[in-house]
Amino acid sequence: DIDPESLLPKLPDPDELRPFPTTCATIFRGHEGRVRSLSIDPTGKWLASGGDDGTVRIWELLSGKQIWSVKVASDEPANVVRWRPNAEAYILAAAAGEDIYFISPISILSPEEEEKSRAILDVGWGYAASSETNGQSKKETPAKWARPGARLEDQGALVRVTVRSTIKVITWHRRGDYLSTVSPQGQSSAVAIHTLSKHLTQLPFRRLKGLAQSAQFHPSKPVFFVATQRAIRSYDLQKQQLVKILQPGARWISSFDVHAGGDNIIVGSYDRRLLWHDLDLSTRPYKTLRYHKKAIRQVQFHHGGLPLFADASDDGSVQIFHGKVVGDLMENATIVPLKVLKGHTVKSELGVLDIDWHPRQPWLVSAGADGTCRLWN
């Protein structure tokens, strides 16, 4: 008899796939209540976090020292924080309720950086003023761009954009001028694309089939991905048309991420699935992984050149995978589970709510319902 297992291609030994995160190196304590979101800045030195206490905080990544904070909401969680993906200036986008704040955390900036950041945020005021006088009525604008007031401006929150419904997702375009927000309950305004240099908000999808869950820009092409509960659609932004519909087979998608090459997508779902799609192959997933006992909240590729990806779950764990994408159309990605990172405690059925990879190092950060962020290396 031949053991059928022996006919399967052998997966590489995880030890040979180092480096990848294995150990909790730092615990970031300070938030009162859940930490909802976190993001490492493009230089890789600072961690930003947002939580149920309505604060946005910045920490020194290795030491875990909190060095800056601002309270952006008194009655709502700071649900999302995302650094602008460009190291020339420090700008943090943070969402609480229906508001997005663009923050330039002045105390860690050099005068030069502060000036650049301020210029990037201020350039749109003139544009917005001129388009308003051109007859566009305020009623029609899908979002209101305003100065957030002296208290917040003194702390570096220089611009506030208010949309119609609570924002759950922010994703930046790689150049740092466009960003997209997703407000799942927003119906026709659920997905918005904002242009920072023009202080302009557009609603590209008047009708979406299902509740919007997440959105992403293609890493190199003018293509935009939108996930509803069951499907991920890609759109050509220039031709304004639907390109492809992916059917991961999950009942409720929570998040997805596009590989730097643009042809592979990972999808996480509340029904505990992690799915890998190869866009060259099929609209169905190439691989379905079911390791978690509870919902998967977040998935992310390492975007700094390492063949790694990770997911975060309400079971309190983060799982690290090797995921090597090969250029060859005929060859599939090699996927190897590497490590389960445990440490966050589950609070009221909620575990790890967000993760982010370091821009270059094999380091990961996670945000927990237990009120902590953790650095794993």
Added chain:
Amino acid sequence: MASTEETKTAQVRIQLTTRYPDIELPDDPGPLLVSTGFRRYALSTLVNNLLQTERPVPFEFLINGQFLRTSIDEFLTANGISAETTLTVEYVRALIPPLHVSSYEHDDWISSVDVLSGSSPAVREAEEVSSGQERILSGGYDGLFRMWNMSNEVIATSNAPDEGGHTLAIKSVKFISPQKIASSSMDRTIRVWDYSEESATLTPTLELYGHKSSVDSIAVHSQSSRILSSSSDRSVGLWTTKKSEAPSAPENLIPKARNKRRKLSHPTPSKTGTQRGPLSLLTGHTDVVSSAIFSPTDHTVGYSASWDHTIRTWDLTTSACVDTRTTAHPLLSLAAMNGANLLAAGTSARHITMIDPRASATTIAAMTLRGHTNGVVSLAADPDSPYGLVSGSHDGTCRVWDIRSVRPGVGEVGGGQVGESVYVIPREILKEKGKSKAPVGGEGLKVFGVCWDKHVGIVSVGEDKRVQVNKAGDIIRT
């Protein structure tokens, strides 16, 4: 076959030697016949008898450069040495476990520490620091550094931001001389201060601008008035502390108070005419530079370690990078061993890599020191030995290493020789709380800085807001 009885009584010829004149045997007894069952303790007793010491002095023994940790018989077997040969056995004073001496409490996390004593490089021959008059500098995340005397008293504190002090956390502080101090900060500046012992005052004299991000470490060379700095902006800075020789500061990096809000974020320099720029900025690293040091033998040579995995050698006269060594991990700290051509680099992967920076060296990593359970962020060489090193880690411990205490690394990443620490120094606060094991991620106990002074001992600082002094008994190497 030899019977068990015979094995037990087997003997081996040893020749005792030492490189320390004060413990040399008065009359060379020549080769001695000892039992192969002898271990360190029996050999130590033998040497004490030969020396006729009044009180027993604990000795350690080296055979072929390796510490004897087993019986001689087991050592011979493990190393494939015949019992027929005469063994050369070197003896040294045993390191005495460093004991806790005192703790100095702060209000905030402490990032860095330096010591001034009679043996400090910052003290010139003409000057003197008598015993008991030593000073400790501690740099804090509160943006201030403090000068302590040996009686746990703060005798001077650096200025507040609106009086010429740092506006963000201090990352490094060093004595340049008994009257001069340099500090670096997350606020992107290095500041030079005059210290007066009579009035116990610190006066800011220079603000050095040039780095575009946090200045995470500085090294000083007192005789040439040079400072070498490393920054998150991926560059290494070379500076002079002589105002007249320093280039002017880059205008775009000096904060200007233009409105109220900006004034809050970047206080106006308190004095005009004190801002200066770098002699040069050395570029090449592709990630955060965690540490930069002068070569201990030639101050025109600098070394830097970076998150980009490399150690670079710089010719500071021409500002040229003359060598790049690539390791396997992000590097978080760097120190040069005293009197040996070795650099020690601490990694985020929880170990220390020993590197021979000479161009002639063929291997990348000469040795790996393992034992820490979190990133190794600070290193200091033993002031008295070319083999000794102390490391400070985010795991909440300092470890003392003797690079002669090694075993061959079989099947481990990197291979080569693997060293194990001789002593682990935990945080005293952990003992006070009745615990023995550091919590996950060294939380609350992370060590950020460590310094090893011949007179004061091993001084370490960290997240527990304490300056902790540990000192071995005087017997260690007098």
